[in-house]
């Protein structure tokens with residue numbers, strides 16, 4: 001699969017969200033960080049804003065729910081227009097049922113793991129998902145430093161995907177930039193969330209293209225990428 005870039009609007013100007021969404025058209029996804037000030041110590045936006053964003057851009061919405069009770073809320077984000085909905089493993093009461101409900105409603109189902117959450121206990125659930133998100137910072141805020149110690153977890157996840165022959169996308173989120181994206185791609189990630197590296201750039205659309213080119217140059221020679 002070709003690498004994909006998902007700019008995070010957490011680093012955008014929230015008073016001009018429609019314009020900021022248009023500024024990254026050409027990206028594969030628009031990453032929408034939903035935070036409830038309970039699961040993470042920060043508060044962002046909810047269903048009505050996602051409905052408005054879905055009308056404002058043709059870029060599909062990649063909603064990352066950093067919230068409690070995703071079993072109730074995740075389907076509401078599909079109804080609001082998200083093309084992909086990510087819930088946290090640490091918050092979901094019934095992740096398999098939830099993934100099936102998201103898919104049945106017509107979106108891609110994705111599950112996220114905080115840095116301290118291992119992937120191995122979820123090995124048998126991976127076939128129920130379209131994407132796994134490995135957090136490379138503690139969730140809650142943009143602009144944090146990339147956690148190198150997550151690279152072995154990315155590698156182990158890529159090995160599990162290959163072992164089971166899954167068509168599962170592997171997303172990384174947090175501190176992804178021109179200086180870290182190649183390490184993520186080498187470890188096996190193929191979907192990259194980037195907030196400050198895109199929205200702090202003079203030309204956000206050009207930043208998306210540069211990140212994609214950097215990652216693609218690495219994955220072009222990756223054995224797992226050739227196998228797809």
Ligand SMILES: O=C(CO)[C@H](O)[C@H](O)COP(=O)(O)O
Pocket residue numbers: 008010011031033064137138139140141142143144173174175176193194195196197
């Ligand atoms: O989920 C997130 C924080 O919880 C953000 O998507 C992430 O941090 C993106 O910002 P940056 O690329 O600046 O690290």
